[in-house]
Structure formats: structure tokens, C-alpha cells
Amino acid sequence: MAEYKGVMVFGEVAEGKLASITTELLGYGRQLADELNEELSCILAGNRISGLAQEAIAYGADKVYIADDPQLSDYQGDSYSLVVAEIMKENPPRIMLLGQTSIGRDLAPRLAFKFQVGLAMDCIELSIDPNSKLLQQTRPVYGGNAWATFVCETFPQMATVRQKAISSLERNESRKGEIIPVTVKLDPARIRTKIVDRVKEEVVGIKLEDAQVVVSGGRGIGSPEGFKQLEELARILKGAVGATRPPCDNGWVPTTWQIGLTGKIVTPDLYIAIAVSGASQHLAGCSGAKTIVAINRDPEANIFKEARFGAVGDWKQILPAFTEKIKELVAE
Amino acid sequence: MNMIVCCKQVLDPEAPPASFKIDPATNKVVPPPGVPPVISPFDEQATEAALRIKDKLGGKITVISLGNNLARDVVKKPLSMGADELVLLEDEAFEGGDSWSTAYALAMAITKIGEYDLIFCGRQAADWDAGQVGLGIAEFLGIPSVTVAKKVEVIDTKARVERVLSDGYEVVEVTLPALITVSNELGQPRYATLKGIMVAAKKQPIIWKPANIGVEPSQIGATGRRLKLFRLFQPVKEAKCEIVGGDSPAEMGINLALKLREAKTI
Ligand SMILES: Cc1cc2nc3c(=O)[nH]c(=O)nc-3n(C[C@H](O)[C@H](O)[C@H](O)COP(=O)(O)OP(=O)(O)OC[C@H]3O[C@@H](n4cnc5c(N)ncnc54)[C@H](O)[C@@H]3O)c2cc1C
Numbered sequence: 001m002a003e004y005k006g007v008m009v010f011g012e013v014a015e016g017k018l019a020s021i022t023t024e025l026l027g028y029g030r031q032l033a034d035e036l037n038e039e040l041s042c043i044l045a046g047n048r049i050s051g052l053a054q055e056a057i058a059y060g061a062d063k064v065y066i067a068d069d070p071q072l073s074d075y076q077g078d079s080y081s082l083v084v085a086e087i088m089k090e091n092p093p094r095i096m097l098l099g100q101t102s103i104g105r106d107l108a109p110r111l112a113f114k115f116q117v118g119l120a121m122d123c124i125e126l127s128i129d130p131n132s133k134l135l136q137q138t139r140p141v142y143g144g145n146a147w148a149t150f151v152c153e154t155f156p157q158m159a160t161v162r163q164k165a166i167s168s169l170e171r172n173e174s175r176k177g178e179i180i181p182v183t184v185k186l187d188p189a190r191i192r193t194k195i196v197d198r199v200k201e202e203v204v205g206i207k208l209e210d211a212q213v214v215v216s217g218g219r220g221i222g223s224p225e226g227f228k229q230l231e232e233l234a235r236i237l238k239g240a241v242g243a244t245r246p247p248c249d250n251g252w253v254p255t256t257w258q259i260g261l262t263g264k265i266v267t268p269d270l271y272i273a274i275a276v277s278g279a280s281q282h283l284a285g286c287s288g289a290k291t292i293v294a295i296n297r298d299p300e301a302n303i304f305k306e307a308r309f310g311a312v313g314d315w316k317q318i319l320p321a322f323t324e325k326i327k328e329l330v331a332e
Numbered sequence: 333m334n335m336i337v338c339c340k341q342v343l344d345p346e347a348p349p350a351s352f353k354i355d356p357a358t359n360k361v362v363p364p365p366g367v368p369p370v371i372s373p374f375d376e377q378a379t380e381a382a383l384r385i386k387d388k389l390g391g392k393i394t395v396i397s398l399g400n401n402l403a404r405d406v407v408k409k410p411l412s413m414g415a416d417e418l419v420l421l422e423d424e425a426f427e428g429g430d431s432w433s434t435a436y437a438l439a440m441a442i443t444k445i446g447e448y449d450l451i452f453c454g455r456q457a458a459d460w461d462a463g464q465v466g467l468g469i470a471e472f473l474g475i476p477s478v479t480v481a482k483k484v485e486v487i488d489t490k491a492r493v494e495r496v497l498s499d500g501y502e503v504v505e506v507t508l509p510a511l512i513t514v515s516n517e518l519g520q521p522r523y524a525t526l527k528g529i530m531v532a533a534k535k536q537p538i539i540w541k542p543a544n545i546g547v548e549p550s551q552i553g554a555t556g557r558r559l560k561l562f563r564l565f566q567p568v569k570e571a572k573c574e575i576v577g578g579d580s581p582a583e584m585g586i587n588l589a590l591k592l593r594e595a596k597t598i
């Protein structure tokens with residue numbers, strides 16, 4: 001087998017474009033590749049995606065492996081892991097990065113076990129140890145109560161990276177790179193799953209992941225009606241509404257609104273947490289916000305350790321006046 | 333239906349964050365006094381997924397927990413919910429593993445059990461949040477796997493799984509035997525019944541040591557790790573929250589809005 005060399009990222013495509021996690025991974029990968037003085041390559045898999053190869057180069061890749069095939073139009077663990085493992089075998093990377101997304105969470109462990117190596121999921125910091133040249137992988141553990149740094153001494157060294165843990169590089173159209181088409185040979189007998197339906201939650205208004213303002217409610221909101229008041233505030237601030245896990249589990253709001261470790265990661269300018277206790281698993285999804293504001297009747301609630309501004313009291317009595325005043329200020 | 337559920341005993345993830353402590357000398361978490369461990373919440377949901385299938389089709393559910401000095405009343409909880417058998421991989425040698433060594437030992441135990449149509453795991457354990465062991469077991473056993481399920485049904489020789497996505501869900505059919513990882517969207521796990529608790533109290537778990545499942549101590553637990561823990565630490569946070577005052581809640585609301593304007597966040 002060839003020598004393990006370079007940094008490789010698995011890129012994702014969303015709605016015909018490079019997903020934001022892909023440009024973030026390329027940014028991270030570029031930094032590590034430069035430090036090692038090695039190449040950065042990117043795998044893109046899907047159907048009719050060849051046009052995106054140049055994009056990946058513009059965001060930092062030196063080489064792009066393109067697996068463009070109708071059989072890859074939907075992500076499936078079996079098909080994607082076979083195709084990606086094949087590319088990794090032919091071009092063994094020193095470091096392999098994926099995103100901590102629906103796809104990356106499913107794909108990365110499959111690859112790690114195929115290659116019989118360790119894998120650190122959901123990393124927020126990656127660095128190269130100057131002496132050993134090994135990758136140091138730091139990730140939150142225990143729901144975010146602690147951080148752990150791991151090192152893996154076998155290759156490829158694999159990690160998934162939390163979304164929005166790093167900002168992408170500027171797009172540079174003049175960058176040059178090599179595009180390598182990959183022939184996809186999939187034995188249908190090895191694809192043991194079949195997607196028979198897909199149900200998409202319709203989003204009205206601004207997408208939670210993209211919103212500059214997020215108004216988020218916790219268990220203390222108590223009902224679907226309560227969330228209507230949060231939606232009103234979000235509308236005034238041109239933001240989106242999110243939630244902790246209990247309102248989702250209780251069916252007050254769609255499950256796609258969940259923010260946190262196992263939900264969405266948001267990094268708005270303003271995050272307004274109402275009747276949210278601030279469990280570490282929830283903070284994992286919002287601690288990247290520029291300013292956190294909390295309304296909670298418990299002065300000891302953990303959310304006040306993370307918040308910049310707060311009000312202590314019953315949200316039902318505080319929120320109407322707050323919303324009214326915000327409306328007035330925004331209109332000025 | 334022969335089903336296997338992997339349940340991990342963990343520190344209670346709902347314990348107050350302030351009670352969380354690390355011993356820097358050993359790179360280990362110090363269990364908070366007076367807070368008993370629990371079955372990792374997603375594993376209770378994995379148990380619930382298996383029980384719902386058993387309710388419909390009948391069958392046998394075997395629960396496996398790997399660790400050392402496992403608290404009997406904790407690891408027996410799935411039995412009191414309705415699972416049939418409990419296998420404990422319990423030995424010092426199993427301690428301190430990573431996803432690799434844990435999945436390996438569990439896969440070897442499952443191979444020893446032999447008969448299975450469905451294996452259930454949680455989507456991630458609430459202590460190390462790795463989210464890998466389920467997929468690892470499937471790779472070791474060479475069976476297909478579907479992750480983050482919110483609904484699982486068995487239809488003929490296949491399982492039909494609703495798999496959670498960030499913008500909705502997809503319905504996936506998978507051939508059996510298969511491994512499924514379960515997420516909280518599945519819904520509340522059932523409570524233990526009084527009868528269940530009594531049955532569970534009497535039931536003796538089957539205890540297997542490394543030799544019983546044909547593994548060398550060097551392949552499991554801390555020595556079998558592929559991912560070396562270099563440092564465990566608590567990120568420092570400085571509390572800097574400004575609490576607004578006011579004579580009434582309404583006034584607080586107004587003052588909070590004014591604060592945000594002053595800070596130019598709105
Ligand atoms: C492995 C794992 C993953 C998890 N992933 C996530 C995740 O992704 N996202 C997530 O959110 N959670 C997640 N959780 C759950 C998490 O641990 C907490 O249970 C959850 O975040 C708590 O939600 P909460 O703050 O709404 O509820 P609670 O903790 O019950 O807090 C409710 C708060 O509302 C306040 N309150 C009540 N009534 C009022 C009122 N009238 N006015 C003002 N304040 C009021 C209370 O003082 C309290 O602080 C996860 C847990 C585990 C174990």
C-alpha cells in the first residue's frame with residue numbers, strides 16, 4: 001500500500017451546491033495540509049455534481065475526486081462507504097475529515113471500522129503536534145461538560161468536525177487544482193438498504209441554521225400556544241424559532257427545531273433563550289452565538305453562566321413587554 | 333424475533349453541570365456523590381424500540397451491558413421494562429475502552445449468543461458521546477445498519493426504519509439481520525411495571541469474562557483502544573451575565589429590550 005499522505009476531506013453537496021460544512025472542512029483541511037506541507041484533497045460523491053469540483057478547488061482543495069453516478073443520488077451508508085473506502089485505499093490519506101452532519105455521523109464510523117482505526121467524532125479543535133506530527137483531536141464529551149483531546153497513532157487519522165466550528169476560507173477563483181473522475185463500480189448485492197420514502201419538514205421563513213437571530217424556548221414554555229409568542233418575537237427580529245429537546249419530544253414544535261448536541265448547531269448574532277435551563281447538551285448547539293440573552297425564573301439556572309444579559313422571572317409576564325418594546329425599538 | 337439491545341451504564345447526564353468534576357491526575361471523571369448512574373437514555377429508547385416489536389410479533393429480547401462493577405438495580409432496568417435476558421460483560425479488563433474495543437467485545441458476545449434478527453443500540457452514549465459503537469458492531473458482524481431511527485417495524489424479512497434527518501426523515505428498508513441505532517424521536521420509553529420489577533429482581537444476569545467470549549484482555553478495554561486519551565479537562569467559563577432590574581416583570585422586559593439596543597445587538 002502506498003504511503004499515507006496528505007489531508008483528505010469528504011465534501012457534502014446540498015441543493016446543487018457545496019454544503020457549508022464542505023467549505024468549512026476545506027478551510028480546516030487547508031490549514032492542516034499547509035502545516036504538514038502536504039496536499040489537500042476532497043471527495044465529492046453524488047449525482048450530477050461534477051460541476052462542483054472547481055468550487056472545491058476555489059475553497060482550498062488541490063485535488064478533487066469526483067464520484068458522479070446516479071447510484072449515489074441519495075446518501076446510503078452501504079454505497080457511500082464502499083465508494084469512499086475505495087478512494088481512500090487508492091490514495092491513502094494521513095488525515096481524513098468529515099462533517100458532524102447526518103451524513104458524516106453515519107459514514108465516518110463505517111469507514112473507521114473498515115480501516116480498523118480510531119475516530120474522534122464532533123471535534124471542535126484540530127492541530128498537528130509539532131514533535132510527533134500526529135493529529136490532536138479535541139472534542140466535547142459528557143454532553144459538553146468536559147473536553148477531551150485524543151491522539152490516534154494509526155493511519156488514516158480520522159475525525160468529524162462540528163458544524164460552524166471554523167469559518168470557511170474566502171473563495172478564490174484563480175486557484176488551480178486537479179480534478180480526478182472516479183469510476184463507480186457498485187455491486188447491487190452489497191447495498192442492503194433501500195430508501196422508500198423521504199418526508200421533508202417545510203420551513204416557513206428563515207432557516208434556523210442561517211438565522212441571525214434565534215428565539216429559543218425550553219420546557220418552561222409549556223405548550224404549543226406558548227411558542228406562538230416566541231414566533232411573534234422572532235418575526236419582529238427577522239429571526240427563527242428553535243427549541244430545547246423537551247418541547248420537541250412533547251410535540252409542541254417540530255423535532256427539526258431542536259438545537260444542541262444531537263440537534264442543530266446555530267451561531268446567530270443574537271440568541272434569546274426563554275425558559276431554558278442551559279443543559280450542556282443544549283448549549284453545545286448555541287454557545288457559538290455572539291450574544292446570548294436569557295429569561296428564566298430560576299436565578300441559579302445554568303443558562304445565566306453562558307448569557308450576556310438576563311432577566312429573572314416568569315417569562316409569561318416578562319415577554320409581552322419585552323416584545324412590545326423590541327417592536328418599538330426596531331421600528332425606530 | 334430474536335432481538336439484542338446494547339445498554340450502557342453511564343453517569344446521569346441530567347446531573348447539575350456544577351456537580352461535574354474531573355480528576356486531572358487520572359484523566360477521569362469523578363462521579364458526583366449521591367447521584368446514581370443510569371442506563372444511557374438513548375439505550376432505554378433502544379429497549380423501547382425492541383419492546384414495541386415484541387408487543388406485536390413476540391420474541392425474545394436479550395440485553396447486553398459491558399463494564400465493571402455494574403450497579404445491578406441500574407442494569408436490570410431493561411428487564412423490568414420487559415426484556416427477557418441480561419448478559420453482563422463484566423470484568424476489569426473491559427474498563428476504559430473506546431468505541432473500537434467496546435464494539436469488538438460486544439460483537440464477540442453477540443456472536444456467542446448467535447441467534448439474532450435485530451440488534452439495537454442507542455445513537456450515542458451519554459458519557460463520551462461517541463456515536464460509533466452501533467455502526468462498529470455492524471461492521472464486525474458484517475450486517476447492514478441504519479442509524480438514528482425514530483420508528484422501527486418488521487415486515488416479513490425486512491425492517492422498515494424511519495431515519496431522522498436534519499430537515500425531516502426518510503424511510504429505509506433493510507434486510508435482516510440488521511443493526512439499528514435509536515434516537516429520542518422514537519418517544520418515551522415505557523415505565524417499569526411493578527410485576528416487571530419483581531421479575532427483574534429475581535432474574536440472575538449471565539456474566540461473561542473476556543475468556544467466555546474468546547477475546548484477549550489486550551484486545552479490549554483500555555489496552556484495546558485505538559484512540560488514545562491525551563487530556564481530559566473542563567473548559568473555563570467566566571460568568572459575565574448582567575441581570576436587568578425592574579419593579580415589575582413588565583419593567584424588566586422593557587429594560588432588557590433597552591439593554592439590547594444599548595449593546596447594539598438589535
Ligand atoms: C446524549 C444527550 C443528548 C442530548 N441532546 C440534546 C440536544 O441536542 N438539545 C437539547 O436541548 N437537549 C438535549 N439533551 C437534553 C438535555 O440534557 C436537557 O434535558 C434539555 O436541554 C433540557 O431542556 P430545558 O432547558 O427546556 O428543560 P429544563 O431543564 O426542564 O429547564 C426548564 C427551565 O425553564 C424554567 N422555567 C420553567 N417555567 C418558567 C417560567 N414560567 N418562566 C421562566 N422560566 C421558567 C426553569 O427554571 C428551568 O430552568 C440531550 C441529553 C442527552 C443525555
Ligand SMILES: Nc1ncnc2c1ncn2[C@@H]1O[C@H](COP(=O)(O)O)[C@@H](O)[C@H]1O
Nearest residue numbers: 338339398453454456457462463464465
Ligand atoms: N459499555 C457498553 N455496554 C453496552 N452497550 C454499549 C456500551 N458502550 C456503547 N454501547 C452501545 O453503543 C451505543 C453507542 O455508544 P457510543 O458509540 O459509545 O456513543 C450506546 O448507545 C449503546 O447502545
